[in-house]
Amino acid sequence: MSSSPSLYVDRDTFLHRLNARSKLALLVGVFVTVYVFGDPLWVFVPLAATFATLLLVGGWANFKRLSFIVAALFLVGFAVWPAFAESGGPVLLETPLGTLTERELLFALGRSERIAAFIVGGLLFVTTTSNEEIVAGMRSLGFPYAFCFAVGTALRLFPTFLGSANTVRQAQAARGHEVGGGNPVETLRSYIPLLIPVFMTAIRNVQTQAMALEARGFDTRGDRTFYDRQPFGPTDWAVAAFGLALVVGSIYLRLQGYGTV
Amino acid sequence: MMKELVTMWRDTRMIMLVAVVAAVYAALLIPFAGLVIIPGITAVRPGNVIPVIFGILFGPAAAWGSGIGNLINDVFAGTFGPGSLFGFIGNFFFGLIGYKLWGNLGALSSGVEPNFRENAGRQLLEYIIVVVVGSALCASIIAWGLEVLGLFPFSVLGTIILLNNVIASVVLGPPLLYLTYPRIKDMGLLYPDLLRDEDLPDASASRAQTAAFGLAVVSVVWAAVGIAVSLGIQDVPFGASQGEQFGAGGSTVQIAIGAISFLAVLGLTVISGERLSKLLD
Structure with missing residues (x-):
């Protein structure tokens, strides 16, 4: 990757x-x-x-x-x-x-x-x-600001989580965890130790990031201006x-x- | 009615949940390719479990997040195009179904929180119904859209998406909910904790149940009939009518079935409710 x-x-x-x-x-x-x-x-x-x-x-x-x-x-x-x-x-x-x-x-x-x-x-x-x-472009096409903000934030977080997913995979592999198995069900189940840390790391961020946004006066209803228009x-x-x-x-x-x- | 899909955008934590669900969904679809069925075309991806379990936990935020996550995956995987619109809508409903159905399936519902600790057998049954309905609806919307665009016949994509989503979600969902639900509940991030009471759907229990069963029936019937028509059952050949009737897209019968089904899904979603808020301790 x-x-x-x-x-x-x-x-x-x-x-x-x-x-x-x-x-x-x-x-x-x-x-x-x-x-x-x-x-x-x-x-x-x-x-x-x-x-x-x-x-x-x-x-x-x-x-x-x-x-x-x-x-x-x-x-x-x-x-x-x-x-x-x-x-x-x-x-x-x-x-x-x-x-x-x-x-x-x-x-x-x-x-x-x-x-x-x-x-x-x-x-x-x-x-x-x-x-x-x-x-x-989405914003100027008339999409609501909150929606554009979520898309922009997701695009920014995506590489972080992608890196985190790969790190977890390597870390679990170092502990001897093998992905795969004899059949499709076993293969899928072997992903559980990889998915849990990625999920919980991501979800833990929600509270702190929401507080950080609100501390900076984040409000989706007001008009917004953009630096790079x-x-x-x-x-x-x-x-x-x-x-x-x-x-x-x-x-x-x-x-x-x-x-x- | 359905106002929570709009009013949730006022809450900062719900907006962050949308972004996080979208990013996690997109991030897990790519590196964990899972079991490859046809190289380059389809694989049973562990990431497909996300819309279902996050839908049950985060409600409308997971629906929007799943749609956006799929869109981001299209952008980064290089498959962004007209089909991405249907991918967005299909995954949106994939995430919405768990929120609308959990607890609203009458005798088929477990009547408890989705933690797989009490009534585990009944929870598993309810969870499997949610998965099958969500997967069927997601598969039908995407397969219908791509048939309208003339990219793949309904039967090909409909079957593949349905099976991929069902297999990954049924195998991974219960253990993931068992492990994550109590922690997420403790964090206060379940949708009933975040949405204001007046934003939650005010449907009566009987109406919510009727709508949930309606969504289940329409979704499964749409997938089954769509695949049957696409395979030429009942003398409705898929390709035969293409050039003459619509020029470039799918068969007229398929388009009509899809349009009617989708309108029915929209109508049922509007009158539907949710139940998790009443199941919480």
């Missing part, structure tokens, strides 16, 4: 400089484009564009870290979807278990590309947006407009009959 679990890559690229809200608008545009088309060729265009952008902003290491998951999801989707798709076109493969038609193949490929595009799109967002920007500039408006154009354009093309299997 790396010391920093964050996928954010600190660079000074065009995407990094954008406001979290405009990045979200762009992401929605890409997601809708990927969603409305079923033809693998049409889905491939936003997938390839998103992947290329991810590489440009320095996200290769992140993609490499997750490539196993992307590949596994792609393959499972590709294997599962033919069984749920309507057959059509020439038979491409005939086995004792069944046949694979051209339509089933294209349908499955389109769906698997969609899965990959969603993951790569999300990865592009978290690669270029820091935790603080995500929380500030990101302006929503002309470039952000242009990017948001591009995201909207993607949504409108892709839906229009889909209604015209393009991009279907």
Whole structure:
């Protein structure tokens, strides 16, 4: 486990400089484009564009870290979807278990590309947006301050608890505790000595942290100001407009009959 | 009605509990991968027990915390995307079910605090019902959402999530509650100690019981029917109607079943109550 679990890559690229809200608008545009088309060729265009952008902003290491998951999801989707798709076109493969038609193949490929595009799109967002920007973006989108505060605090506590979980695991291993067993139930039960210390350490913090907050006049109902306020500039408006154009354009093309299997 | 889900945000300790539950949930999902079923896709994760036991202990704070924790896990695991919305909602209800059901299951309830010290057999039965209902609801919401998005058929994800959640929660929940409940109670962090009396749901015992049984039935039936429809039972093929009817998402029948079930769950949640506050010594 790396010391920093964050996928954010600190660079000074065009995407990094954008406001979290405009990045979200762009992401929605890409997601809708990927969603409305079923033809693998049409889905491939936003997938390839998103992947290329991810590489440009320095996200290769992140993609490499997750490539196993992307590949596994792609393959499972590709294997599962033919069984749920309507057959059509020439038979491409005939086995004792069944046949694979051209339509089933294209349908499955389109769906698997969609899965990959969603993951790569999300990865592009978290690669270029820091935790603080995500929380500030949520606040400026109108989420209540208390909710944003909880998300921000959880994001801050998460690496601490992750480290604590790993420390407990190592400490128990040093005492001879082995995780695993002969069957799934034994394997799960072997986690109990690891979970209890993590739980109790975390919960003990609640009282003291709540008191510390209240001692500093913490109040979720008052208006808040932020030190690092990101302006929503002309470039952000242009990017948001591009995201909207993607949504409108892709839906229009889909209604015209393009991009279907 | 359901006002505690909003008013809890006024209490600093409840807000901190949301953050802590979210962080612990996310932190335990990643390093303790548990028993891998399909590499890269799914594993029986010990962390899945958190929404259930924290839901019983911390009520609405655990519901919000479970939703946020799952979202954080998506962000850090690289699976953040449109499906994360359904992951948030599914895990929110996974955490909420224990709070709504414990003590409200009539003859099936143990009638005592969830400490697994007295009436342990009855507590185990009640706990298993809570786990199955919560897991079924969580699995149905996520599987339905991802089918609407056209990512995975309901039967595939619905079955996997249901089994993962049930196995981890049933095996780990009782010993964890046995060991942690008395300590958390002593710390004064149970939700009845934190929420003001006027913020707790004011549902009568009979209404709370009806709502709890309603939630249990809708959740389990939704999961069962969703999986059956997805597998093409009763001549409702999953993929056949996709291109023609909805363009890109799941089958129209599946979408309708999900929409009706979810509305029923929302309605039942609104009229439901809680019971732990009356079981405390």
